[in-house]
Amino acid sequence: IVIDGAKGVEAQTRKLMEVCRMRQTPVIVFINKLDRPSKEPFDLLDEVEKELHIRVRPLAFPISNGPTFKGVYNLYEKNLSLFTSDEKLTADASTAEISDLASQELEGYIGEKFAAQLRSDVELVEGVYDQFDRDAYLRGELAPVFFGSALTNFGVEPFLEEFLRMTPSPLPREADCGVIDTFSPDFSAFVFKIQANMNKAHRDRLAFMRICSGQFQRDAEYYHVQSGKKMRLSQPQQLMASEREIVDEAYAGDIIGVFDPGIFSIGDTITVPGKKFKFGGIPTFAPEHFARVSAKDSMKRKQFLKGTEQIAQEGAIQIFKVPNSGMEEVIVGVVGTLQFDVFQYRMKAEYGVDLRMQQLPYEQLRFITKAPVTDLKDLYLSTDAELLEDYRGRSLLVFASQWSINFILKRNPGLELSETAQ
Numbered sequence: 001i002v003i004d005g006a007k008g009v010e011a012q013t014r015k016l017m018e019v020c021r022m023r024q025t026p027v028i029v030f031i032n033k034l035d036r037p038s039k040e041p042f043d044l045l046d047e048v049e050k051e052l053h054i055r056v057r058p059l060a061f062p063i064s065n066g067p068t069f070k071g072v073y074n075l076y077e078k079n080l081s082l083f084t085s086d087e088k089l090t091a092d093a094s095t096a097e098i099s100d101l102a103s104q105e106l107e108g109y110i111g112e113k114f115a116a117q118l119r120s121d122v123e124l125v126e127g128v129y130d131q132f133d134r135d136a137y138l139r140g141e142l143a144p145v146f147f148g149s150a151l152t153n154f155g156v157e158p159f160l161e162e163f164l165r166m167t168p169s170p171l172p173r174e175a176d177c178g179v180i181d182t183f184s185p186d187f188s189a190f191v192f193k194i195q196a197n198m199n200k201a202h203r204d205r206l207a208f209m210r211i212c213s214g215q216f217q218r219d220a221e222y223y224h225v226q227s228g229k230k231m232r233l234s235q236p237q238q239l240m241a242s243e244r245e246i247v248d249e250a251y252a253g254d255i256i257g258v259f260d261p262g263i264f265s266i267g268d269t270i271t272v273p274g275k276k277f278k279f280g281g282i283p284t285f286a287p288e289h290f291a292r293v294s295a296k297d298s299m300k301r302k303q304f305l306k307g308t309e310q311i312a313q314e315g316a317i318q319i320f321k322v323p324n325s326g327m328e329e330v331i332v333g334v335v336g337t338l339q340f341d342v343f344q345y346r347m348k349a350e351y352g353v354d355l356r357m358q359q360l361p362y363e364q365l366r367f368i369t370k371a372p373v374t375d376l377k378d379l380y381l382s383t384d385a386e387l388l389e390d391y392r393g394r395s396l397l398v399f400a401s402q403w404s405i406n407f408i409l410k411r412n413p414g415l416e417l418s419e420t421a422q
Contacts, residue, residue, distance in 0.1 A: 005038030287333025372414030
């Protein structure tokens with residue numbers, strides 16, 4: 001979890017933490033942008049504990065911030081990483097081994113004022129916070145905390161080294177048939193991300209899957225549980241930044257990208273033929289901001305339809321339509337308003353479509369699980385609610401307020417709503 005040192009814990013971070021807690025995923029906190037004016041480190045640590053409801057243990061501690069930022073002391077390795085402006089954009093910050101902070105050597109590196117402050121801060125850390133317990137971390141009860149500046153690569157390498165030391169090997173995964181052991185000889189994988197147009201030259205669409213058990217072999221026959229079809233994955237890729245490499249085999253814990261002709265969805269399970277279990281899905285955040293969107297150029301209808309459908313299938317931005325209407329316009333729902341900008345940019349850059357966008361007053365979404373009428377258009381709705389469908393054909397209502405939800409439930413006896421899709 002990356003936290004802005006100036007802004008502290010933001011709303012979206014709290015939501016992500018809830019997902020990690022639901023899935024029993026251990027978290028590591030990296031407090032970022034220390035080279036800019038930031039909140040005091042102890043205030044940030046208190047905020048993380050209070051807002052994310054998890055105990056913390058600093059494994060590094062910053063020396064000042066902003067214009068006077070001197071560096072980070074690694075409490076675990078007992079060394080000092082020094083920040084200097086001429087080392088920006090490199091990962092090669094100077095490191096000094098200082099096992100005893102009482103040593104006068106410290107003043108030579110950061111000066112008397114900051115040396116005294118660091119000694120006081122480290123003494124407080126050791127007195128207030130429990131020692132790092134890897135088992136508590138793996139249970140999701142304790143979050144180790146690091147400080148640095150990602151933009152300048154400062155503090156990132158020590159953080160990654162500690163991350164490798166404390167991260168567990170691939171663990172067993174829950175499925176609807178029970179626990180799937182990592183060391184099971186039978187291959188299984190879980191689709192967690194879909195991305196279109198990663199490479200403009202190829203206009204490709206990749207489904208990323210995490211191998212949960214067994215060994216993957218290129219061109220072997222596998223089974224797509226959701227569609228009930230057998231398939232061969234002939235061009236599996238592993239990616240590092242912009243580099244791609246075709247792989248012949250991969251193992252539990254590895255991530256591979258496979259070409260997706262439009263058959264995969266986030267949450268899909270792939271197994272060997274004869275195995276039909278499913279891994280649990282990925283929770284989806286309900287959108288909090290909505291906009292009505294259409295193409296400025298009506299001649300771009302085909303590109304508009306293709307772009308909205310592909311981006312909807314990726315899952316990050318949710319796209320809805322008005323039932324029994326054309327697709328000349330759609331309703332876009334997002335968790336943060338920045339996603340509207342991302343959507344507009346991608347539609348223009350990847351599909352050549354300029355958008356017309358109108359903000360809507362809706363703030364809440366509920367899926368319809370039971371209705372008192374055969375035709376949902378016969379529901380009695382207020383002016384601040386609207387009936388929509390998602391791209392999978394599931395019916396839902398969007399509302400401007402909680403009052404509107406209560407009003408519509410009262411006026412439609414027998415109507416049942418859910419915050420999550422069935």
